[in-house]
Amino acid sequence: MSLTLTCPICGKRNGYEFRYGGEDKGPRPAEEGLSPRSWCEYVHMNKCVAGVQKEWWFHRDGCGTWFTTHRNTLTNLEVEEPEATS
Amino acid sequence: MIGKNTPLWGKKTRLKSSYDAVIIGGGLHGLATAYYLAKEHGMTDVAVIEKRYIGFGGAGRNTAIVRANQRTQQNVPLYKEALDLWPVLTKELNFNLMFNNCGNLNLMHSEAAMNAARMNVATAQFHGVESHLLDAKQIKEMVPALNISEDITYPIHGAMYHPPGGIVRHDAVVWGLAKGAAKLGVEIHQQTEATAINTEGGKITGIETSRGKIHTPRVLVSAGGYSAGIIYHMLGIKLPISVLTIQAMVTQPLKPILDHVVSSGAYHAYANQTLKGEIATGAHMDPWPNYTTLTTAYYIKHQAQALSEFLPCLRGVKFMRIWGGLADMTPDMAPIMDGNDPIDGFYMDCGWGYFGFKSCSAVGKHMAAYMAGGNCPDILKPFNLRRYENHRLMGETAALVNYTPDN
Numbered sequence A: 001m002s003l004t005l006t007c008p009i010c011g012k013r014n015g016y017e018f019r020y021g022g023e024d025k026g027p028r029p030a031e032e033g034l035s036p037r038s039w040c041e042y043v044h045m046n047k048c049v050a051g052v053q054k055e056w057w058f059h060r061d062g063c064g065t066w067f068t069t070h071r072n073t074l075t076n077l078e079v080e081e082p083e084a085t086s
Numbered sequence B: 001m002i003g004k005n006t007p008l009w010g011k012k013t014r015l016k017s018s019y020d021a022v023i024i025g026g027g028l029h030g031l032a033t034a035y036y037l038a039k040e041h042g043m044t045d046v047a048v049i050e051k052r053y054i055g056f057g058g059a060g061r062n063t064a065i066v067r068a069n070q071r072t073q074q075n076v077p078l079y080k081e082a083l084d085l086w087p088v089l090t091k092e093l094n095f096n097l098m099f100n101n102c103g104n105l106n107l108m109h110s111e112a113a114m115n116a117a118r119m120n121v122a123t124a125q126f127h128g129v130e131s132h133l134l135d136a137k138q139i140k141e142m143v144p145a146l147n148i149s150e151d152i153t154y155p156i157h158g159a160m161y162h163p164p165g166g167i168v169r170h171d172a173v174v175w176g177l178a179k180g181a182a183k184l185g186v187e188i189h190q191q192t193e194a195t196a197i198n199t200e201g202g203k204i205t206g207i208e209t210s211r212g213k214i215h216t217p218r219v220l221v222s223a224g225g226y227s228a229g230i231i232y233h234m235l236g237i238k239l240p241i242s243v244l245t246i247q248a249m250v251t252q253p254l255k256p257i258l259d260h261v262v263s264s265g266a267y268h269a270y271a272n273q274t275l276k277g278e279i280a281t282g283a284h285m286d287p288w289p290n291y292t293t294l295t296t297a298y299y300i301k302h303q304a305q306a307l308s309e310f311l312p313c314l315r316g317v318k319f320m321r322i323w324g325g326l327a328d329m330t331p332d333m334a335p336i337m338d339g340n341d342p343i344d345g346f347y348m349d350c351g352w353g354y355f356g357f358k359s360c361s362a363v364g365k366h367m368a369a370y371m372a373g374g375n376c377p378d379i380l381k382p383f384n385l386r387r388y389e390n391h392r393l394m395g396e397t398a399a400l401v402n403y404t405p406d407n
């Protein structure tokens, strides 16, 4: 199944060079008026989509870039950015 | 004859349009809960809905290790109860679960690790779980195959020894529970996928399946690694779960050389010898969420390297099979068991990661009590979902397992 990811700087590389950085949850919520609940939502909660998700990666054993990509969790393959569904 | 039309657990029944309770997922937790609902609460109008076949999930893929030397005071009693239940269930189900209480030897590779183990041992002993420390010499006497020399990557300092743990035949647990539950009237429907959960005014009203609609006031989602995805997809409830692939493999059969479960956190490897003689060994998880259950050459190499260091007699031995399954990991390495919040009649039992086999007997018992009476048994209370927003994570791991861009 080996995973291949496309780093925006280094190109296609072996997945074991990267560190997964979580589902994309949008910008970090503002400190002001932040409730324990919305902080928890941002820090811990996931959708665990069986399909295409937008996610963060860090090229740990490479150039050190953080980037987002779209990957199908059912096939473990990167996909072109899907058309917006919502 | 057990064949295409006669399941092992009894007669095939027709899917009805209504049940007192519906359980999504024919794995260990679903079957155990169904069994105890019928046995201890007289609730026999229960359907277990299984997308593929019983045991398709982690139930049929795990490495069958059982133990009760966990880290926190909330977890140890639950796992102890589960461990004590194997001989009881073997009798009760009249099914040989092949409990081999060979003991678990958890290797420590530094003085710091020995200190951490001291705390675990103290917790275990406080809760009446047999556990103690061994030094390298004692380990060598117990398992001569282990390499205690200084010239390996992580020399062995000592170990945490837990005599009552060991191995239980995982398929037998699935079959025994299915048979036991069906005998009491529970229906098991394979090749039936739950596709939606229906609610009305904050209450469960039923589910949709690939074979039609079912009315019910109670639904348990115990779909193993698939639970978090299902719960978000069907009810919009997000869980603090990451679903990763975990792999395991077995070698060619050998004469008896290893009569304990041996594990090492530093090497990310554990191994035991099955009754057939194979060395069954598991590794760490691929650190990215996915539902493929596919295997990688990476872990075959990783296992070969690790085992040939601390069990050097295995050098040159061939792997026969490798497989993967899903592990639904939570940040505090403890499961989520909850009910009636925020939907009346909705229960969940997930986030078991790679601990869902050893726990299934006791959890089935308590989840059944929860579903039958509607009140959460005390022993399950600390495992609620709200602990995360209340900052009451459980500390089953010293460092949080987190897959977010923030760390």
Ligand SMILES: Cc1cc2nc3c(=O)[nH]c(=O)nc-3n(C[C@H](O)[C@H](O)[C@H](O)COP(=O)(O)OP(=O)(O)OC[C@H]3O[C@@H](n4cnc5c(N)ncnc54)[C@H](O)[C@@H]3O)c2cc1C
Binding pocket: B024, B025, B026, B027, B028, B029, B030, B049, B050, B051, B052, B053, B054, B055, B056, B057, B058, B059, B060, B061, B062, B063, B064, B065, B066, B192, B193, B194, B195, B222, B223, B224, B225, B226, B230, B246, B247, B248, B282, B323, B324, B325, B326, B327, B349, B350, B352, B353, B354, B355, B356, B357, B358, B359
């Ligand atoms: C390689 C590996 C090694 C492991 N080793 C150990 C170990 O040594 N000790 C230990 O304690 N644990 C171990 N585990 C973990 C353990 O196997 C799981 O935690 C456990 O199986 C979870 O049980 P479950 O009943 O919740 O789910 P599962 O056994 O995974 O069952 C869930 C079932 O739900 C079904 N399902 C999914 N979606 C639907 C749907 N929409 N409708 C209907 N049915 C559905 C699936 O087909 C599946 O049969 C290991 C796991 C793996 C993969």
Ligand SMILES: [Zn+2]
Binding pocket: A007, A008, A009, A010, A011, A059, A062, A063, A064, A065
């Ligand atoms: Zn790069």
